[in-house]
Amino acid sequence: MVLNDERPLSSERTPPPERRDHLLAVARTVFANGGFQATTMDEIAHEAGFTKPILYQYFDSKTELYREVVTHTADTLLGSLRAAVEDATTPRERIEVSFRVFFDMVVEETDAFRILFIHSHEGETKGDLRAFEAALVSFIEPLIAVRIKPDHRRQLAAGVVGIAEGAATAWLIQQEARGWPPPRPGVAQRLAARSATLAWGGLRSIQID
């Protein structure tokens, strides 16, 4: 319950409005490194240059904070995907552009994806993650133009999402093993192009049923 009269606040570090975003960003990084359980609120607060009570001014609980991190990432990706597909015309183009958007984000927002794919989720955080995966599959589903049974289409969509996740996970783990060097330029394009070829080639060979 902060009434927030705007006093000048002379030598302030980060004024409250931006502070929330800052805290979210820090939380994202710390969660990315350690996962949900292993990360403590003290750790996040300290990393952000504050202490726990401040954190609790902005977020009701650890779970809440984590969910916000996850859903923010998920929403961002899904938004980008939808926007990108708008501009594409052919089915193949839609698949390719989707992979491009996906891997661009994996490479540029690595922390976010480490949370989504490397650490998995139990308990309170499980639901959001499943919803995200389901949303990805549902996004891909209508892009599959073959005339097949709904459950077959859904399975193929899950497979295509799996291709992306598999390649992304492998890349993330490799990067981690190498101590997070700066990503080689063009790596996102390469990952996307190869995955798209695999997926598209696979989809082309599906028989109508």
Add this chain to the structure above:
Amino acid sequence: MVLNDERPLSSERTPPPERRDHLLAVARTVFANGGFQATTMDEIAHEAGFTKPILYQYFDSKTELYREVVTHTADTLLGSLRAAVEDATTPRERIEVSFRVFFDMVVEETDAFRILFIHSHEGETKGDLRAFEAALVSFIEPLIAVRIKPDHRRQLAAGVVGIAEGAATAWLIQQEARGWPPPRPGVAQRLAARSATLAWGGLRSIQID
């Protein structure tokens, strides 16, 4: 430090030797339902008809127990895969039989796979899981006969594994949502055949680089 002189032990429920296996099996089910964190040792012990101290006679710690569950499953799957591929002759056959083995086990040993794919692995348990995924990718890698760069081959292998995991996860979640009905007969074949088609078709369209 049990010296285990073999006295008859008349009206024993489960004699120590089998008891360990029993406990492992129960642990697998309970972990499958709740994941690592949410499951307590009390819960496992009680579910097995005993109490905590007994559990600690066979396993040094919760983490140890969990790791044993995970590696047992992983080893079983990898063993079956290796055996199955022996008998196959053509590359396509090897891919197909691998998917068959994989989905057979997903459908028949559902609990094991819920642990591997649906639940979380942070901290201590993370390493084993990653090793398992890496082993799967490494298993698929040599089955890809195209002449391409090593990193490209590895990425494709990760993609193929992703197809399997994506389809498996989707099926598991669907089963859970439906309250774990008995799997429809032939579902493993269907999942395997469709996934194999997707993967094989995709691999066929890869360009040599």
Add this chain to the structure above:
DNA sequence: TGGGGGAGCTACTCGCGGGTAGCCGGTAGG
């Protein structure tokens, strides 16, 4: 029928970390 032994259980300790009460110091205003 009494005694000894051991398997298994009850009931505890202890550390950890999420969440919070209440103090403290600095700044601004008189």
Add this chain to the structure above:
DNA sequence: CCTACCGGCTACCCGCGAGTAGCTCCCCCA
């Protein structure tokens, strides 16, 4: 220069669950 206010921090509480000490009761044997 003194005082009042308030942002932020220190220091605490509390529940939970992993791991364990030690009791109990049952079974076997004398």
